[in-house]
Amino acid sequence: MNFEQLVELRRDLHRYAEPAFLEIRTSSIVADRLASLGISTRRGHHAMRIDGISAYPDDATRQRMYERAVATGADRELAAQAATEGTAIVAELEGDRPGPTWGIRCDMDALPLTEAADDAHFPAAQGFHCADGFMHACAHDTHTVIGLALAERLADRAFAGRVRIFFQPAEEGGRGARAMLGAGVAEGVDRFVAVHLGLDQPAGTVIGGAVGLLATHKLRARFSGIAAHAAGAPEQGRNALVGAASALLNVMALPRYSTADTRINVGTLHGGDNVNIVPSWAEMTLEARSVDTDVCEALTERVETVLRGAAAMHGLEVEIERTGGSATMSCDDELVDAVVRLATARYGAEKTERTHQMGGSDDASLFAREVQRQGGLATYMLVGGGNEAPHHNPYFDIDEAAMPVAIDTLEDLIRS
Numbered sequence: 001m002n003f004e005q006l007v008e009l010r011r012d013l014h015r016y017a018e019p020a021f022l023e024i025r026t027s028s029i030v031a032d033r034l035a036s037l038g039i040s041t042r043r044g045h046h047a048m049r050i051d052g053i054s055a056y057p058d059d060a061t062r063q064r065m066y067e068r069a070v071a072t073g074a075d076r077e078l079a080a081q082a083a084t085e086g087t088a089i090v091a092e093l094e095g096d097r098p099g100p101t102w103g104i105r106c107d108m109d110a111l112p113l114t115e116a117a118d119d120a121h122f123p124a125a126q127g128f129h130c131a132d133g134f135m136h137a138c139a140h141d142t143h144t145v146i147g148l149a150l151a152e153r154l155a156d157r158a159f160a161g162r163v164r165i166f167f168q169p170a171e172e173g174g175r176g177a178r179a180m181l182g183a184g185v186a187e188g189v190d191r192f193v194a195v196h197l198g199l200d201q202p203a204g205t206v207i208g209g210a211v212g213l214l215a216t217h218k219l220r221a222r223f224s225g226i227a228a229h230a231a232g233a234p235e236q237g238r239n240a241l242v243g244a245a246s247a248l249l250n251v252m253a254l255p256r257y258s259t260a261d262t263r264i265n266v267g268t269l270h271g272g273d274n275v276n277i278v279p280s281w282a283e284m285t286l287e288a289r290s291v292d293t294d295v296c297e298a299l300t301e302r303v304e305t306v307l308r309g310a311a312a313m314h315g316l317e318v319e320i321e322r323t324g325g326s327a328t329m330s331c332d333d334e335l336v337d338a339v340v341r342l343a344t345a346r347y348g349a350e351k352t353e354r355t356h357q358m359g360g361s362d363d364a365s366l367f368a369r370e371v372q373r374q375g376g377l378a379t380y381m382l383v384g385g386g387n388e389a390p391h392h393n394p395y396f397d398i399d400e401a402a403m404p405v406a407i408d409t410l411e412d413l414i415r416s
Contacts, residue, residue, distance in 0.1 A: 001149050007400050009148070013141040014123060016072050017110035017134040018065060020170035021050075021057050025069035026108045026144060027087040028078035030167050033148050037155045040092050042185065044085030049182035053175060054323040055220065068132075088176065090185050091151045091165040099160025100190035102414055103371060105364045106147030107171035110134045116394040123397055137396040139197040139385060140171065142403050146195060149407045159415045164189065166367070173218055174324035177363035181370055191335065192371040192378040193413065194364035195406055198391055201384030203399035205351055206343035206409055209331030210358040210380040213365055214263065214289040215296035218324040221247070221307045224317040227273070227280035237278025241271035243314035244282035250306045251286060254299070260292035262299055285323075289361055293328050329365035331355070332372070335379035342412040347405070356382055360391075381409070 001009070016025050027043075034041050041047075050056055057065075066083040070076050087108070115135040116124060123129040130136070147165045154163055166185060170176030186192070201207070223244045228237030248266050256262045264287070271282030288303055290296035304320050311318035336354060343352045358380070368378035383406040386399030 001152060003404060006145055006149060006403050010141050010145045010400060010403065011123070011126070011128040013144055014136050015128040015130055017130040017132070017136045017141070019112050019134050020109045020173055020175065021053070021087060022062065022065045023087040023108045023169050024062070024065050024079050024082045025072060025074040027082040027089055027167070028069060028074040030089050030144065030148060031078045032075050034089070034091050034151060037152055039151055039155060042090040042092065044081050045183070047090045047183055047185060048086040048088035048169070048179040050086050050179065053179055054321055086179070087169040088180050089167040091147070091167070093151065093154050093163045094157060095159040095161050095163070096157045097160045101161055101188050102163045103166060103186060103189040103192040103367065104147065104150065104163065104410060105166045105168055105192070105194040105367055106143040107140045107168045107176065108144045109140055109170050109172055109176070110136045111138065111172055111392060113137050113392065113394060121395050121397065135394065137393060138172070138391050139398050142197050142398050142400070143195060146403055146406045146410070149403070150410050153407070153411050154414065163414060171363055174216060174326045174361065174363040177326070177366040181366060186367055186370045189371045189374070190376040192368055192376060193335065193410065194362065194367070194380045195383065195410065196362070196380065197383050197398055197402050197406060198385035198387050199356065199382050200387060200390065201356070201382070203384055203386030203402045204347070204405040205353065205384035206339065206347065206405060207353045207356045207382035208336035208339040208379065209355050210382055211331070211355045212291060212357045212359055213329040213380065214291055214359070214361045215293040215328045216287055216289040216325050216361040217296060217300040217322055218287045219285070219300070219303065220321045220323050221284045221286070222319045223271070223282040223311055225280045225314070226278070228278040230276045230278050234278055238315045239278050240282040240316055241279035243310050243316045244269055244271060244284050246313065247307050247310035248284065250310060251303055254302055254306065257290070257295050257299070260290050260295040262295060263289040264299070264303070291328060324363070326361050326363040327365045327369055329368050329378070329380060331379040332377040335377045338413060338416065339379065339381050339409060342416060343409050346408060346412065383409070
């Protein structure tokens with residue numbers, strides 16, 4: 001793909017953004033393009049396991065997104081498989097001589113975020129913003145394009161070893177990597193690279209490895225109480241919303257750790273049925289994070305204790321579910337140095353950095369840890385996206401000139 005084709009594809013994916021495990025149109029486009037290149041793929045249950053996935057989209061939601069995908073140009077058969085068996089895809093390319101097995105992670109999912117629609121936002125001004133309540137506010141549309149362009153370049157098979165490109169669903173929320181690992185996609189991988197654009201860095205800056213990736217646990221808490229007339233018999237009710245609100249305040253008041261950096265956030269709180277009814281239910285989503293995996297676990301256990309305590313104080317039942325998560329990650333010096341060396345040779349030292357403080361979480365860490373457990377190497381490569389608005393913001397956008405830089409660097413790494 002030339003640059004104009006990269007941009008065209010990126011804007012198409014951006015316009016029809018799809019959230020976690022509902023990347024049906026995106027998955028079908030990826031599968032169709034890989035097939036046209038003669039590249040073999042693992043799809044559906046061969047690329048991911050949906051059993052045991054928390055809060056997996058229900059049949060009605062998947063059907064609705066399937067219909068949206070087909071109406072906007074997706075292949076009906078490929079979309080049907082993605083909707084039924086899962087959206088993950090692994091592209092597999094065999095080189096022309098012996099060498100290592102590479103794993104390249106490219107995530108596909110968008111966020112459940114309403115995108116800015118005014119002319120101050122470039123995608124809106126150019127007519128390719130998503131108007132359906134979803135948004136590529138973390139550059140995953142560009143990651144998908146990078147994976148496809150890399151596959152196209154490597155279709156000549158003029159490299160040593162083999163390459164697997166993981167087109168991953170559901171990075172947001174930390175569920176997709178675990179689902180793919182359950183299908184064994186990382187078995188035998190010797191070198192693993194996750195790529196991410198953005199990070200408030202100048203467009204095209206290549207960074208060999210991220211540091212400070214946080215471990216995280218994502219949780220959902222469902223509080224159950226008793227409905228009653230809010231004026232006639234409030235004492236007969238058990239107010240689930242008040243209990244959840246009490247839990248929220250006490251979760252946010254938990255002490256942080258002296259031994260490791262930590263984060264806590266309550267993202268959503270919903271409950272109740274009407275203004276004159278004692279709320280019988282409430283549901284909260286929240287997360288804990290830390291630079292230390294053990295501290296993250298200990299902090300999460302404290303969060304769960306607070307949730308149970310608030311429920312008991314208000315006479316409620318509470319069901320707590322860990323819906324997703326990721327671990328910390330250490331990038332291997334050998335791969336970090338290789339990325340920096342190759343990017344410096346192509347773009348110059350002023351366009352490269354060795355490491356960058358990440359300050360977020362990514363379940364690519366689970367791929368990395370599995371590869372490292374098998375004796376392989378891993379890194380989390382960053383490419384500056386020139387983004388003026390921060391990630392997960394309605395005005396987030398990427399300088400599309402960063403895409404070829406990421407593709408070139410990955411290609412150089414694999415062919416070197």
